[in-house]
Amino acid sequence: MKLLVKLGGTLLETAERRASLARQVKHLLRGGHEIVVVHGGGKRLSRYLAGLDHKSEFRRGLRVTPPEILDAVLRVLAGSVNRQLVADFQKAGVQAVGLTGIDAGTVQASQLDPDLGLVGKVERVDPGLLHRLTASGYLPAVACIAGGEKGAIYNVNADQMASACAAGLGVNRLVFLTDVGGVLDGEGALIRALSAGDAESLIQEKIAVGGMEAKLRAAIEALRNGIRHVSIVNGHEPDMLARASEGAGFGTELSP
Numbered sequence: 001m002k003l004l005v006k007l008g009g010t011l012l013e014t015a016e017r018r019a020s021l022a023r024q025v026k027h028l029l030r031g032g033h034e035i036v037v038v039h040g041g042g043k044r045l046s047r048y049l050a051g052l053d054h055k056s057e058f059r060r061g062l063r064v065t066p067p068e069i070l071d072a073v074l075r076v077l078a079g080s081v082n083r084q085l086v087a088d089f090q091k092a093g094v095q096a097v098g099l100t101g102i103d104a105g106t107v108q109a110s111q112l113d114p115d116l117g118l119v120g121k122v123e124r125v126d127p128g129l130l131h132r133l134t135a136s137g138y139l140p141a142v143a144c145i146a147g148g149e150k151g152a153i154y155n156v157n158a159d160q161m162a163s164a165c166a167a168g169l170g171v172n173r174l175v176f177l178t179d180v181g182g183v184l185d186g187e188g189a190l191i192r193a194l195s196a197g198d199a200e201s202l203i204q205e206k207i208a209v210g211g212m213e214a215k216l217r218a219a220i221e222a223l224r225n226g227i228r229h230v231s232i233v234n235g236h237e238p239d240m241l242a243r244a245s246e247g248a249g250f251g252t253e254l255s256p
């Protein structure tokens with residue numbers, strides 16, 4: 001089975017959690033699954049920016065990215081977070097290769113909205129490099145940075161990046177590993193099954209906001225692009241990846 005796994009930024013904060021995720025990925029690779037990882041790193045980036053006296057601002061769950069913070073975005077997402085993750089995969093015996101969407105023109109974006117600065121909207125995914133890496137036994141770990149026209153570089157919301165890569169690769173399943181048990185309803189109860197239409201309603205009714213609004217939009221897009229299985233599960237729980245890959249993730253399962 002082909003799997004796209006999106007690792008939420010908070011899951012990557014501790015060495016213990018990264019080691020656990022690496023072990024789970026190794027187990028799935030041994031089972032013959034093809035895996036591509038896309039990761040975020042929002043909280044770490046916010047901390048780094050705060051150290052530079054830049055206050056992070058979000059609109060509809062998307063980070064406003066003025067050109068002057070691009071250097072910091074690259075340092076943290078394509079640098080520290082990506083390198084650390086690759087090192088932890090290597091430690092677990094997984095041959096990980098860290099890259100961004102800029103590499104080999106894998107993800108091409110355009111400016112989503114001038115008010116958001118260098119936030120990219122994915123235009124095109126060329127899965128060639130990712131296919132070659134997985135076919136050769138490597139695990140691609142992609143930071144949520146895309147290339148653009150005339151050498152432009154964009155910060156892409158990691159969920160949108162994951163959704164676009166999932167569609168480009170034609171995966172069987174897209175798993176969002178995050179820091180909550182799944183999508184919660186107005187009373188805070190876990191929603192186990194969600195259609196694309198229900199997900200839209202949760203956004204309209206402002207029940208899913210911030211990071212979850214962005215995640216649901218990305219999930220809806222993936223369903224529209226023909227991905228049949230999309231799950232949102234808690235990456236802090238043990239063995240969640242293995243369970244989610246079988247559609248038994250105890251989180252939220254989305255279907256068209």
Ligand SMILES: Nc1ncnc2c1ncn2[C@@H]1O[C@H](COP(=O)(O)OP(=O)(O)OP(=O)(O)O)[C@@H](O)[C@H]1O
Pocket residue numbers: 007008009010039040041042043158159177178179180182183184185207208209210211212213215
């Ligand atoms: N209805 C909802 N159900 C569940 N979580 C929600 C809901 N509405 C908002 N949220 C928030 O969305 C968050 C998950 O999105 P967030 O962007 O923070 O994580 P992530 O996407 O896994 O990580 P990253 O953005 O770093 O890649 C939850 O921690 C929660 O605070």
Ligand SMILES: [Mg+2]
Pocket residue numbers: 040042158159211212214215
């Ligand atoms: Mg997020």
